[in-house]
Amino acid sequence: MANTSHRALRLLSLLGSGRQWPLRELAIRLGVSERTVRRDIETLRGLDYPIATSHGPDGGYRLGSGQTLPPLLFDHDQALAVAVALQTAPSTMFGLGDDAARALATLHQAMPPALRASMESLRLTRLQNYWEFPAQPIDPAALTAVGTAVRHRRLLVAEALRPDGTRPEPGDADFSPARRIEPHHLVVWAARWYLVAYDLTDHQWRVHRVDRLHPRPTTQHFAARALPGDDLAHFVMSTHDRGDTPAAWQCTGTARLKLPAHIVARWAPGGSVVEHLDTRHCRLTLGAWSWAGVAGILATFDTELTDLHPPELVQACRRLAHRWATTTGTENPDPADG
Structure with a gap:
C-alpha cells in the first residue's frame, strides 16, 4: 500500500507539470506496466483529480486545465532541486539570504521524514574558488x-x-x-x-x-x-558590448588581441570586458588573483598580443615566456635526443 501511495504521488507530480504524458512514457518514468499506470490514474480520478485523456497517435494524459496540486507535493528529485536552488539563490540575487533560509526551514518542517533526510544531505557550504569570476547579486x-x-x-x-x-x-x-x-x-x-x-x-x-x-x-x-x-x-556569448565591466580582482590588466571582438567575447571569462577596435582586433580587459593568472588567460587565445598594460602584466608575460622557453620536459628523456 505504501508503494502504491508513493507511486500515485509521483504520478500526480508528473501530471502536475502541465504537459501531456503518453502512457508509455509514464510507465517508463514510474517503472511499472502501462496497466498499472491506468489503474493509478483511475485511483487519482476517484480522489477528484480531473485527469483528461487524449486519444490518437499524439494522445496521452494531463491534469485538467486550471487545476493545481496540493501544497508541498514534492517527489524526491524535486525536493533536492528545491534545496539546491534555495541554497544557491543568495549568491546571484541581492537580499535573498534570510528569505531563502526561512523558506528552506519551512519546507524542511513540512516534508515527510524521507524527503527531509534527503534535503539535509544537501546542506551546502559555499567556498571561494579563486578562479571564479564573481558577479554582483541582482535586485x-x-x-x-x-x-x-x-x-x-x-x-x-x-x-x-x-x-x-x-x-x-x-x-x-x-x-x-x-x-x-x-x-x-x-x-x-x-x-x-x-x-x-x-x-x-x-x-x-x-x-x-x-x-x-x-x-x-x-x-x-x-x-x-x-x-x-x-x-x-x-x-x-558573442556580443561584446553586453554591459559587462571588469570584476573585482587583485590584478586587472588589458591587452590588444589580433582577433575579432565577437570571437574573444565568446571565450572570455565572465567579468571581463571586450572592446571592438576593428574587424580584426579587439581589446580585452580581465582580472585574476595574480599577474601570472592574467597572462595565462591571455595566452589561451593563442594570438598576437600587443599594447599590454600595466607594466606588471608585461613583466608577468616575460617571466612566463622565459619559464616556458626553459621547460625541457626531462622527466622521461627521449634517447634520440642525446
Missing part, C-alpha cells in the same frame, strides 16, 4: 519586472545604471536617456543575468546586464521577432 524587483515583461511581451522603458547600481543624472558623463526596448529573452551566463532585447530607438538587437538596468514596465504589447542567427546562446 529581485528588477528581475521580476523584466521577467514579467518578457513573459507577457510588454515594452520596457529602461535606464542604464552605473556598475555600482546608481543612476546617472542628466549632465553626468555616463548619462544616457531612457530607451524603449522589447524584452525577448532572459539568459543566465557566468552567474550573470542578461536580457536580450530589441531596441526601438536605433532598431538594433542588444544584450543588457539586468543588474545594470532600471526597468519601468508599460502596458504596451509587442510581437515576437526572430533572433539574429536563431541561436540565443551564441548571440549572447
Whole structure:
C-alpha cells in the first residue's frame, strides 16, 4: 500500500507539470506496466483529480486545465532541486539570504521524514574558488519586472545604471536617456543575468546586464521577432558590448588581441570586458588573483598580443615566456635526443 501511495504521488507530480504524458512514457518514468499506470490514474480520478485523456497517435494524459496540486507535493528529485536552488539563490540575487533560509526551514518542517533526510544531505557550504569570476547579486524587483515583461511581451522603458547600481543624472558623463526596448529573452551566463532585447530607438538587437538596468514596465504589447542567427546562446556569448565591466580582482590588466571582438567575447571569462577596435582586433580587459593568472588567460587565445598594460602584466608575460622557453620536459628523456 505504501508503494502504491508513493507511486500515485509521483504520478500526480508528473501530471502536475502541465504537459501531456503518453502512457508509455509514464510507465517508463514510474517503472511499472502501462496497466498499472491506468489503474493509478483511475485511483487519482476517484480522489477528484480531473485527469483528461487524449486519444490518437499524439494522445496521452494531463491534469485538467486550471487545476493545481496540493501544497508541498514534492517527489524526491524535486525536493533536492528545491534545496539546491534555495541554497544557491543568495549568491546571484541581492537580499535573498534570510528569505531563502526561512523558506528552506519551512519546507524542511513540512516534508515527510524521507524527503527531509534527503534535503539535509544537501546542506551546502559555499567556498571561494579563486578562479571564479564573481558577479554582483541582482535586485529581485528588477528581475521580476523584466521577467514579467518578457513573459507577457510588454515594452520596457529602461535606464542604464552605473556598475555600482546608481543612476546617472542628466549632465553626468555616463548619462544616457531612457530607451524603449522589447524584452525577448532572459539568459543566465557566468552567474550573470542578461536580457536580450530589441531596441526601438536605433532598431538594433542588444544584450543588457539586468543588474545594470532600471526597468519601468508599460502596458504596451509587442510581437515576437526572430533572433539574429536563431541561436540565443551564441548571440549572447558573442556580443561584446553586453554591459559587462571588469570584476573585482587583485590584478586587472588589458591587452590588444589580433582577433575579432565577437570571437574573444565568446571565450572570455565572465567579468571581463571586450572592446571592438576593428574587424580584426579587439581589446580585452580581465582580472585574476595574480599577474601570472592574467597572462595565462591571455595566452589561451593563442594570438598576437600587443599594447599590454600595466607594466606588471608585461613583466608577468616575460617571466612566463622565459619559464616556458626553459621547460625541457626531462622527466622521461627521449634517447634520440642525446
